[in-house]
Amino acid sequence: MPAHQRPRITDTSPIPYRSTACRLGTHHACSESSPDAAPVDVPVVYEACACPCHSTPSRPAPTEVQQ
Incomplete structure (x- = not known):
């Protein structure tokens, strides 16, 4: 029987x-x-949502999001 193996990333x-x-x-x-x-004093990183529904300065927000 094989030994337990760790999954590889x-x-x-x-x-x-x-x-x-x-x-x-x-x-x-x-x-x-x-x-x-x-x-x-807290080591936390907040990420911004990268969904295409949010407008960016170089791109207007789309009216409909395809999923």
Whole structure:
């Protein structure tokens, strides 16, 4: 019987963060479109939602999001 093997991680590319609201399709309820400032003494990183429903300075917000 083979010894227990640990699963190997083959892909470590970062996945863009999407908020729960955007994943569920309630884009209007997403309040994570811009990163919040973390407290200075707490080692926390807040990620901004990368859903295409949020507008960026170089791109207007689409009227409909294809999922």
